[in-house]
Amino acid sequence: MDFLAIQLFNGLVNGAFYALLSLGLAVIFGMMRIVNFAHGAFYMLGAFVAYVLLQQAGIGFWPSLVIAPLAIALAGMVLERLLIRRIAGVDPLFGFLLTFGLSLLIQDAMRLRFGLQGQPYATPAELAGAVSLGAVTYPTYRLFVIAFSLAVSLAVWYAIERTRLGMVVRAATERAELTRALGVDVDRWTTPVFGFGLGLAALAGVLAAPMRNVSPLMGSELIILTFAVVVIGGMGSIKGAIAAGFLVGVLSSVGAIFDPAIEGIVAFALMAVLLLVRPSGLFGSLETS
Amino acid sequence: MSLRRGQVAFAAAAIAVALGLPRVLYPVLALDILVWGLFAMSIDLLLGFGGLLSFGHAAYWGVAGYAAGLVARDAGMPFPFAALAGVVASAALAFPLGYLSLRRTGIYFAMVTLAFAQMLFYVANEARPLTGGENGLQGIPRTLGGLALGPSLSFYYAALPLVVVGYLAAYRIVHSPFGHVLVSIRDNEARARALGYDTARYKLVAFVLSAALAGLAGSIEALSQRFVSLDFLHWSTSGQVVLMAVLGGLGTLWGGILGAAVFLLLRDFLSTSDVLRDAPGVVTGLVFIVIVLGLRRGLWPTLRNGAGRLLPRSRRAALEPQVPEPEIR
Numbered sequence: 001m002d003f004l005a006i007q008l009f010n011g012l013v014n015g016a017f018y019a020l021l022s023l024g025l026a027v028i029f030g031m032m033r034i035v036n037f038a039h040g041a042f043y044m045l046g047a048f049v050a051y052v053l054l055q056q057a058g059i060g061f062w063p064s065l066v067i068a069p070l071a072i073a074l075a076g077m078v079l080e081r082l083l084i085r086r087i088a089g090v091d092p093l094f095g096f097l098l099t100f101g102l103s104l105l106i107q108d109a110m111r112l113r114f115g116l117q118g119q120p121y122a123t124p125a126e127l128a129g130a131v132s133l134g135a136v137t138y139p140t141y142r143l144f145v146i147a148f149s150l151a152v153s154l155a156v157w158y159a160i161e162r163t164r165l166g167m168v169v170r171a172a173t174e175r176a177e178l179t180r181a182l183g184v185d186v187d188r189w190t191t192p193v194f195g196f197g198l199g200l201a202a203l204a205g206v207l208a209a210p211m212r213n214v215s216p217l218m219g220s221e222l223i224i225l226t227f228a229v230v231v232i233g234g235m236g237s238i239k240g241a242i243a244a245g246f247l248v249g250v251l252s253s254v255g256a257i258f259d260p261a262i263e264g265i266v267a268f269a270l271m272a273v274l275l276l277v278r279p280s281g282l283f284g285s286l287e288t289s
Numbered sequence: 290m291s292l293r294r295g296q297v298a299f300a301a302a303a304i305a306v307a308l309g310l311p312r313v314l315y316p317v318l319a320l321d322i323l324v325w326g327l328f329a330m331s332i333d334l335l336l337g338f339g340g341l342l343s344f345g346h347a348a349y350w351g352v353a354g355y356a357a358g359l360v361a362r363d364a365g366m367p368f369p370f371a372a373l374a375g376v377v378a379s380a381a382l383a384f385p386l387g388y389l390s391l392r393r394t395g396i397y398f399a400m401v402t403l404a405f406a407q408m409l410f411y412v413a414n415e416a417r418p419l420t421g422g423e424n425g426l427q428g429i430p431r432t433l434g435g436l437a438l439g440p441s442l443s444f445y446y447a448a449l450p451l452v453v454v455g456y457l458a459a460y461r462i463v464h465s466p467f468g469h470v471l472v473s474i475r476d477n478e479a480r481a482r483a484l485g486y487d488t489a490r491y492k493l494v495a496f497v498l499s500a501a502l503a504g505l506a507g508s509i510e511a512l513s514q515r516f517v518s519l520d521f522l523h524w525s526t527s528g529q530v531v532l533m534a535v536l537g538g539l540g541t542l543w544g545g546i547l548g549a550a551v552f553l554l555l556r557d558f559l560s561t562s563d564v565l566r567d568a569p570g571v572v573t574g575l576v577f578i579v580i581v582l583g584l585r586r587g588l589w590p591t592l593r594n595g596a597g598r599l600l601p602r603s604r605r606a607a608l609e610p611q612v613p614e615p616e617i618r
Contacts, residue, residue, distance in 0.1 A: 083578070086582055087581060087582070090585070092395065093342045093396060093399065094581050094585065096344075096396055097531065097535065097577060098578060100528055100577060101573070101574040101575070101576070101577025101578045101581065102574060102577075102578065103574070104570035104573050106574075107570055108569065108570030108571045111568050112564065112568045112571065220524075221407075224404060224407045225407075227403060227404050228404040231393070231400055231404065235397060264408075264411035265411055267404075268405060268407065268408035271401065272389050275390075275392045275401065276389065276392070
């Protein structure tokens with residue numbers, strides 16, 4: 001029973017990362033119709049920014065939690081202006097290929113600079129240790145990751161579904177031409193939205209740093225799992241990204257109780273089942289495909 | 290008639306290159322180029338002619354590699370049978386996975402195929418008794434009656450007919466009525482459906498045929514390397530072959546071999562560099578970015594147009610593609 005509870009929490013922690021990453025993918029896809037393969041690379045860069053800030057400047061976890069996402073978001077906005085913008089209007093497949101190339105470039109460039117060896121990153125002192133939750137004790141930092149990512153996810157959901165800014169973004173997503181005709185400068189929003197999506201990835205990267213070793217390859221496998229999560233949730237759906245993220249995390253960890261080998265496969269099996277019974281995903285509509 | 294003469298000249302040149310290649314390059318690299326060329330063709334068949342980007346073809350390349358390796362090693366079969374076993378295994382796998390993946394189109398299709406390939410990567414990693422896990426499948430023999438196929442040069446010539454069969458199969462598929470329906474689905478699926486074609490079925494058959502070609506390539510690669518590692522199933526393998534196909538030129542078929550040759554020669558050249566040997570992605574990634582930004586039509590059409598300028602106007606028709614190439618903006 002204790003083991004089940006601990007696996008449940010582990011699942012929520014993994015789910016927290018899936019949710020943050022697929023949320024960023026969903027936002028970018030919604031606005032630009034680009035599936036950003038490089039999302040995992042920017043998650044990794046976020047972790048490295050935190051690592052380098054600590055090593056070179058002694059800047060700790062909390063400032064990094066703000067600085068790294070901002071830095072990556074800024075870099076992303078520059079990238080959007082220089083590269084991504086050039087393929088607007090081209091078949092979306094080329095956006096996928098472009099960002100795939102970008103992820104290879106970033107990953108191996110970091111590998112040249114830092115090597116493949118994972119670098120440890122200390123858990124912030126305030127969150128060290130473990131908390132007793134009745135029958136089980138669980139690391140404080142991991143509980144923080146769950147709560148923090150849930151809060152960020154809900155904030156993003158609120159911003160997009162309930163605010164005026166979100167309304168503009170949603171309108172531009174669904175009917176770009178019509179939104180333009182109504183006097184909204186759609187193109188003004190693509191750059192910041194792209195930056196925002198990458199910022200979310202970097203935020204997840206900083207959160208991951210104290211739990212997982214900081215290494216150039218940390219994002220490459222995660223991104224493919226995140227694709228499965230996105231297909232399960234329904235592409236472009238904010239709700240779907242969050243729900244599917246936590247769902248996949250929990251099911252994978254609970255599956256590992258029966259057989260550890262199952263853990264890596266649950267997400268893909270779930271995706272296969274959903275393709276069979278509901279190809280548009282949990283919260284997606286086929287129209288957005 | 291000039292068209293026919295052009296084709297004969299093309300075929301003669303191709304045969305000369307195929308026979309002479311292992312004398313110029315070392316035989317393993319020469320066979321690599323032909324085999325990856327076939328793999329890239331399987332991508333082109335699906336993407337260039339069917340409009341479907343599979344980003345998970347490593348699944349079929351890898352599963353065929355393992356199947357061929359096991360059949361050659363544990364059943365002691367001659368190498369053509371091992372290759373056949375690989376083709377059958379990948380085609381059998383492509384049926385269910387293709388059926389599921391084809392429930393989505395466009396970019397979703399790419400993501401789903403990628404995810405399924407990654408699932409197979411995990412499965413192969415766990416199935417250690419069969420695949421050897423991270424150690425890979427080692428000691429794959431290659432035999433054919435009493436022939437000694439140990440030296441790479443001998444195996445190059447032994448495997449060449451199999452590769453050529455793959456090329457001819459791809460050519461035949463593309464130029465058959467089936468291939469023309471496939472192109473019509475690529476250009477306008479709704480219209481093809483309105484004309485009475487069961488487009489879902491055509492796409493599934495195309496997917497299975499493409500996987501079988503990828504499987505043939507993967508089997509020969511496994512026999513050539515005498516070793517199958519998890520890298521065969523890795524997502525970077527899927528990306529690499531798509532890169533070759535796009536680099537060569539989509540919808541051209543032969544461009545795949547050109548793309549494979551350019552890519553592998555570049556990688557071979559880079560492996561002499563101490564800095565970039567461990568980080569080939571820096572160059573691969575840059576190539577990807579350059580192609581997408583400036584060379585979306587690929588090398589083959591670019592070269593063909595260049596060659597066309599050298600010919601008198603009346604002969605240029607010989608160089609025109611016989612199947613419409615995809616409109617790439």
